[in-house]
Amino acid sequence: MSYYDMNELQKYFSEVLGGNVKIISVGGIPGEGKVKLKKAGYGIHRLVEIEFNGSRKKYLLETVAPSQFGHETMPDRAQVVIMAHNTYNRLPLHVRSLDCGAFMSDGQIVSVGDVEEFFINVEFVEGTLYKVDLEKISEKGSLTNLDKSRALRLSDYLVEIHALKKNEPSLYFKRIRELLGHGECIFGLTDSYPPDFEFFYQLKLSEIEKRCIDWRWKLKNYTYRLCQEHGDFHPWNLFFREGTDLSVFDRSRGEWGEAADDVTALTINYIFFSLIKYGKLEGPFEELYHLFFNNYLEKTGDEQILKVLQPFYTWRCLVIANPIWYPDLKSDIRIKLFKFIDNVLNTDIFNPKEVNSYFK
Numbered sequence: 001m002s003y004y005d006m007n008e009l010q011k012y013f014s015e016v017l018g019g020n021v022k023i024i025s026v027g028g029i030p031g032e033g034k035v036k037l038k039k040a041g042y043g044i045h046r047l048v049e050i051e052f053n054g055s056r057k058k059y060l061l062e063t064v065a066p067s068q069f070g071h072e073t074m075p076d077r078a079q080v081v082i083m084a085h086n087t088y089n090r091l092p093l094h095v096r097s098l099d100c101g102a103f104m105s106d107g108q109i110v111s112v113g114d115v116e117e118f119f120i121n122v123e124f125v126e127g128t129l130y131k132v133d134l135e136k137i138s139e140k141g142s143l144t145n146l147d148k149s150r151a152l153r154l155s156d157y158l159v160e161i162h163a164l165k166k167n168e169p170s171l172y173f174k175r176i177r178e179l180l181g182h183g184e185c186i187f188g189l190t191d192s193y194p195p196d197f198e199f200f201y202q203l204k205l206s207e208i209e210k211r212c213i214d215w216r217w218k219l220k221n222y223t224y225r226l227c228q229e230h231g232d233f234h235p236w237n238l239f240f241r242e243g244t245d246l247s248v249f250d251r252s253r254g255e256w257g258e259a260a261d262d263v264t265a266l267t268i269n270y271i272f273f274s275l276i277k278y279g280k281l282e283g284p285f286e287e288l289y290h291l292f293f294n295n296y297l298e299k300t301g302d303e304q305i306l307k308v309l310q311p312f313y314t315w316r317c318l319v320i321a322n323p324i325w326y327p328d329l330k331s332d333i334r335i336k337l338f339k340f341i342d343n344v345l346n347t348d349i350f351n352p353k354e355v356n357s358y359f360k
Helices: 006-017 074-088 130-140 145-162 169-181 186-192 199-225 259-278 283-300 303-307 310-320 331-345 352-359
Strands: 021-027 045-052 055-062 101-103 109-111 238-240 246-248
Touching: 006 021, 006 045, 006 109, 130 145, 130 238, 130 259, 130 283, 145 246, 145 259, 145 283, 169 186, 169 199, 169 310, 186 199, 186 310, 199 310, 199 331, 259 283, 259 303, 259 310, 259 331, 283 303, 283 352, 310 331, 331 352
Parallel strands: none
Antiparallel strands: 021 045, 045 055, 101 109, 238 246
């Protein structure tokens, strides 16, 4: 791919400006010296001089360089470019943005500057949400062989995808940083609690944020754990058809992360459904919880996950305890979830066999 193919540049500028454009020159910025390809904030940039409607104009094409400052992946860098175009022209005296676009693998240049919203078009799959299974189990109070097989299928799926590792510490740092600061994660959740919510919880939310910062620094020592993940592996994103025929939906927040993210996202729901039904982890949900967890630990040998999952459980508890999504949740269950957060964050090694002790 060329970032300054003359034919593509001419075609692109002609489309954006709405008329015939002639490319006069393409080069670096005068006085800058050699263009640096890996400079904080910038990737490749080229000064393009064109002739249009009898006059000459200059434009600067810039890309964002991969870096450890939240620009690790292409979608991260796309966000920077789109945000820049969306905001430059609304600030007085700021240089004007003509457009933003993308370089394709075959050298084409695509304009997206007039985009109102982006969308994704995914295939439709038949099936039943796994949350329906959990609702039926709650109603029956017992498990079928299929219920057990599906829990094992989900556990095996995570065993499979988590086996793919990646040695890129900055990506692990990014994922743990986002676990706290992303709008969909811990700080975003604490901000989403209604301001008039009970004062007790407001105090707890502040305390939880501070303690999670300490956990972030603990987890920075585990960069070698970076693995392929789903990122939002909960019963509303899992579809079953006949038997254990599985499809997953809504992968979130990137391709790489911490295995504990997926494991806690699912297992917290066994806990949650059981709390609503029994007031603790008990009966069929306790059996599913241990079936899933034991299978995962046995097949991965990843006992270390018990040392890093604490803030991930915290995040998921903040979701299910949130009155925005569960306004009718009984106060005693909400209190148990906050006690669970307290006790788990105080635990160096989480013990799946002692889940009920964390509610006290």
